[in-house]
Amino acid sequence: MAAPRKSTRRCTKCDRPAAPGHRQCRAHVAYFREYRRKRREAGRCIQCGAGARGYQLCTACAERSSELMRERYRERRDAGRCVICGAASHGESLCRPCATHKARSRRRLRAESG
Numbered sequence: 001m002a003a004p005r006k007s008t009r010r011c012t013k014c015d016r017p018a019a020p021g022h023r024q025c026r027a028h029v030a031y032f033r034e035y036r037r038k039r040r041e042a043g044r045c046i047q048c049g050a051g052a053r054g055y056q057l058c059t060a061c062a063e064r065s066s067e068l069m070r071e072r073y074r075e076r077r078d079a080g081r082c083v084i085c086g087a088a089s090h091g092e093s094l095c096r097p098c099a100t101h102k103a104r105s106r107r108r109l110r111a112e113s114g
């Protein structure tokens with residue numbers, strides 16, 4: 001085996017150099033992108049592959065993730081932290097940057113819809 005060089009990273013799946021910003025070569029990056037897209041198109045859960053009836057997540061995965069979100073939300077709110085990023089928010093439910101970001105994206109959404 002050749003000694004590792006830091007100049008060119010190799011694809012984790014084959015011997016070609018990895019594409020910039022990726023852990024795999026171009027071919028494999030495209031392959032995995034296609035794989036995820038197919039899964040979604042087949043109506044399968046992108047996490048476990050179970051039937052998801054057109055949703056990104058199956059019922060079990062969706063339930064688990066929303067439960068986790070709820071739990072985290074409550075924890076952060078009770079701790080007086082931003083419910084999105086967990087930063088100190090001085091008693092508000094959102095910290096400054098998150099509140100600004102949210103207000104801005106809401107404005108943009110309204111502008112786009114009409």
Ligand SMILES: [Zn+2]
Pocket residue numbers: 011012013014015016024025026027028
């Ligand atoms: Zn590859």
Ligand SMILES: [Zn+2]
Pocket residue numbers: 045046047048049050057058059060061062
């Ligand atoms: Zn699932």
Ligand SMILES: [Zn+2]
Pocket residue numbers: 082083084085086087094095096097098099
């Ligand atoms: Zn925040």
